[in-house]
Amino acid sequence: MSSDDSHLSGALRSMAGQVNAPAAPVEEIMRRGRRVHRTRTIGSLVAVGAVVTGAAVVTTMSLGPSVPAYAVVAQADDRISVTVNRFGDPADANSALHRMTGGRVVIVLEQSSCPPGSQGERMMPESGPQGPIGLKRPGLASVDSSSVLTVRPDSVPAGQVLVLTPTALPHVDGAVSWGLQFHRQPGPTCVTR
């Protein structure tokens, strides 16, 4: 793109920057979309998203008190799969995560009973040409179509802990998103393992 093109591009971006975008009317759009589609039903859902990066991955939550809240499974390729069945005490899941990842990955609920100061020191992502890096490490976390969040513990920087925090995803009943943050080791000290 020539410098003249850049001038026009810059002017258009400057104009577009004046647009004060309101929050996306997701509920309204989906309600209208369902009406168009007629037979859609939602069911109980869980979305898993990297809130800090703005990226999002999804999984499905199945309800039932007899089902463990989270299922943690070691994959053959050294990744760890975390399945959310329902929101509950993540102690058992954290125990398994600690055993499998050496304390590199931990689940902390947003409404946890962690007293102030026990959440540990959050690391600010470094800046790079593509924006904050670290949390954007390829393969750090992803989800497959069978609704399982998969984490690669060896993508967690040395001396840091990846904290997964499930929060409600607005606009969709039963849906939540996961926040992903790096904390300096040992991470949140309030976590029961």
Add this chain to the structure above:
Amino acid sequence: MPTEDVEYAVFVQRVWPEYLRIATLLCGDQHEAEDLLQDCLVALYPRWGKLARRGDPTAYLRRMLVNRRVSRWRRRRREILTDRPPDSTAPSGEPGDPHPELAAALRSLPRHQRAVVVLRYYADLTEADVASTLGCSIGTVKSQHARAMTRLRAHMPKSDLLKGRTG
């Protein structure tokens, strides 16, 4: 399926701000742009499962945005003319508008030329991608682009924004 609904909700939240800006540049009016984008996303919903698995939902959304914008423009041409202009909610001309002259010049462009300019210079699409979005040949994109630049220059003869461009 339920998971697809959540994926769709996440998609809508992710693309809404950027595509609202593109739609506003295409329409010249943010409220109209919000309506247009919402209509496109509603129409995309039933196709989401297939698009998410096999296609590029953002490219599909871009095509819908441009095509529906053209359809609306055609509908409006059939509307009854009045000597009382409606209240304008266009962002251009408002206090703080950084390029009112460019906004007015953009509004003067025919729909396809305007789309070519917005997609090339704001969305940073290649000529091939613009052609794919508009459903026309690359040659048509080039000719529409050249005409658009000529027209913009005519509207802004003293502007530095277009100096030196040959189309």
